[in-house]
Amino acid sequence: MRPPRTTSRLTTAGIATAAAALLAAALSPTASAAPAPPTRAGALRHAAAVLTSEAARLGITRAQGTAVRDVIVDPDGTQHVRYNRTYRQLPVLGGDFVLHLNRDGGYRSADRAVRGDVAVPSVTPELSAPKAADLAASALRAANPGELLRKVVAKPALVVDALHGAPKLAWRTDVAGKDSLGNPVARVLLTDARTGKQIDAWDTIETAAGDGQSLYSGTVPLETTQSGSTYQLKDATRGGTYTGDAQNKTDGCVLSICWSRAPAVVFTDADNHWGNGTNADRSSAAVDAQYGTDTTWDYYKNVHGRNGIAGDGKGSYNRVHYGSNYNNAFWDDNCFCMTYGDGDGSTFGPLVALDVAGHEMSHGVTSKTAGLTYSGESGGLNEATSDIFGTLVEFYANNASDPGDWMIGEKIVKPGFGKPALRFMDQPSKDGKSADCWNSSVGNLDVHYSSGVANHFAYLLAEGSGPKVIGGVQHNGTTCNGATLSGIGKDKLGKIWYRALTVYMTSSTNYAGARTATLSAAKDLYGAGSAEYAAVAATWSAVSVG
Template sequence: MSRLRQHVPALRKDRASRTSGASRTSRRLATAGVATTAAVLMAAALSPTAGAADRPTGASAVEHATDALKDRAAALGLTSAQGTAVRDVIVDRDGSQHVRYDRTYHGLPVLGGDFVLHLAPDGAYRSASRATRSTLSLPSVTPKVSAPKAAGIATQALRAVNLGQSLKKLQAKPRLVVDALHGAPKLAWRTDAVAQDTQGNPVARTVLTDATTGAQIDAWDSIETATGDGSSLYSGTVPLETTASGSTYQLKDPTRGNTYTGDAANKTDLCIFGICFVRAPSTVFTDTDNHWGTGATADRASAAVDAQYGTDETWDYYKNVHGRNGIAGDGKGSYNRVHYGKNYNNAFWDDSCFCMTYGDGDGSTFGPLVALDVAGHEMTHGVTSKTAALNYSGESGGLNEATSDILGTMVEWYADNPSDAGDYLIGEEIVRSGFGKPALRFMDKPSKDGNSADYWSSSVGNLDVHYSSGVANHFAYLLAEGSGPKTINGVSYDSPTYNGSTVTGIGRDKVGKIWYRALTVYMTSSTKYAGARTATLNAAKDLYGAGSTEYAAVAAAWSAVNVN
């Protein structure tokens, strides 16, 4: 069998020369009774403005935002009982600044308390994007429902969504929060319930419980996944950067933040509430001749090749297209674990380890989940977590999943790999005969999967987030390619519209730029579909102008999926 060629670093020197580390600045500020801790990711702030000495830096953007908070604390609903912390900073090419904050109330995290300050190049306040506008004032932050009771509610919820399985090592940890996402702000328990299924694979669910009444407010899966999204060993011969170590090579890329791929040895994690007592290994792959894998599943290194390649292309897409230096924007690389669990039909991004994890699939429904679009999808969850942090339930959860589908698809197109050509199918490489469909999801007409929504309705938020994502996926396809039948890269598509309109596409590159800017500048944790329309229109206006063809196309595409 042919062996996958590992190219030496010199062949990718052009990309290496554009990759650099990033510094981090932290400072503590106090304004108008509002305590502000600023952890500024300098790479994220500087990436659009590198080399422009006369433009604001990330640190100066935070200083300007601090002044704006001092003047506008009351308008933003900030009081002495609240604290704020900088999550992300974006500085545009023209010097405009966007500083994103999280909020606390008497030291408790506020779900839906996040907001973004938009500032002019000279630091003057322009506007703010707020997740919620409710007044934060609670009679007490002492719960009437005990923590053990909240834990019991969460464990019951986890059992309920895993019917037919005997869960092992079931644990739950409640954390007191203020919930401003679901109506009037209220004291709540946010409880993470974790366990292992019958095969030892992890299952987890987060349950939000009213700390006064004990009523369940919301619940969602804690492992952000696109179940089965991915493919195995279909990328052909790909270039890889490695690290020489004595007489061997490590599958570690020094040009992309030292990202690396390790073998999980078919083991799983034992983690409770973010504390891992046992981590599945991530033993870095090594090779003696710098030629990795055989393209067959029997060689454990073959899956590692796909995982590392997916990481490389995702890094390069965000760096070269959006100016983002790594998932967190700080130049630091993540790592991959392949061969995780036993017949594990999943792949997931985990913020706690800053890593990507891939199962091997069961062989009948899915193959190994190490495809290019899986890497792009799952690592985009990491980007979302570091920016808008879209809540993983309801319409916001659908937008979270759609963000990973949309930008993961853009990674696949960016890679331009003839062995896995760009398309608007999600997970087409990994599905096996037992799945019964040629892909997991279909962006041109999401309902082809039998579950996803083509158009918005008031009930969309009640769907699983992988299916409510269909509305935004359909929007993105229409905006990129337009409506009606067409064949692209050998794949036939036929995209309808809710209102019978004809939509003309503006091209996938512009769609990626519009969605990324909307995510990082305008969306917040509570953004729903109506808010996504506003966010993408604002992004299109910033990038192309309010009277542009692109701006009009964004409006038309949203109307075509019934988001008006």
């Protein structure tokens, strides 16, 4: 049976009413696109309110102070605000934490370097500052046996140490000097301010060691700045980053201990064609350094949305030709700069290769985000983070003169070094010192060797196990548990590690914590039931973590 036919009559007035209703609906907030995520300023306001409302849950007392270190706002509006902490105006080692907030600014969760109270009975030391300085100077000399160190200067500062068990008042002493060649050496000594006992010590020069015509990357494009009739090797499009000549001089300034600083005389050129691809032209090394800075800047911005090393759009700078036969390159937070030695010619050439630049600048990213302590397992993760991103920068560049591979520093080593690279991420133990697999003593290794566990993880997660040729180099990803793995690719590795570093890791993160942080990152990016999440779990197991 056909249903009764209904007739609808729409008058002119009805048409006008309907049109008005449709227009109103189209203009209503519910019909428009979702509102924009909160701004950085909005995230800071939300976090400040949460610090007050959730103080008891977070262990924040009136004796403590907080200072923002980094802010990340996800596309969905979730906010992550990272803080440093003080106790009675003293910095707290291990006091850092990250607040995770919902889109509306409500509290979601927090990641803390340490849990529990960070209070100490007294902030008055029993060990004097001069005595702490003497102990640190002795420790620096002991760490450099056979060297007659000159101009040793120590600068102690009181801190609360919450990283090494129960919180205690401590002296954090930065100590620096010069070796027989005039090159810098530096360490941090952490000393119990009551007993004088050494708590920890670590190096503070974070090392990689270990159109211009570059030494290693062929002819590369450069953004420069014209000044009168000459050009400066300075890039206004990347925060004013520039490269200067250290004129083979060295710093009398390491960290906050200063008596002089090596120059960084900006390179200039008459025709805007830089270098000749050989060491005979001092600007050739400068081309490599500037190209490395440009490429690393672009990688972080285009892949991870990070605008500069500190995320604030400001550029760092480079110093090349530093020291005499200096076999090193390092990042220094205080000058916000990278420094490159020329090498001794038999073991190393100039240390300005692309993966070295990416490595050093990534130390700066780590310092502005997780702040991984440069000691123990967290120090290994700090070094591995720089190796991982230095390698990903090399792949990102897609430069035929320096194809991407999973070796570190292969361009800078000379026959006298005895190996084709500094480190090997597919099998870290090939360097004779690095760890392939986690064990309880890994944290006792030098951070360049304890990094092997995370480097191995990164390679296996991206490439999987088994032999393959990458960048013209034979690789062979082995596993510690005999598992066969299929990689998820370099891009996903980079996104997972970056989110883990910037959102979940803290200064005290160890290998177990890195597993948790990367799983949380994989869950955020791909889902808890995703193949990527399962691959992260399986790969950590393949290097004996978890």
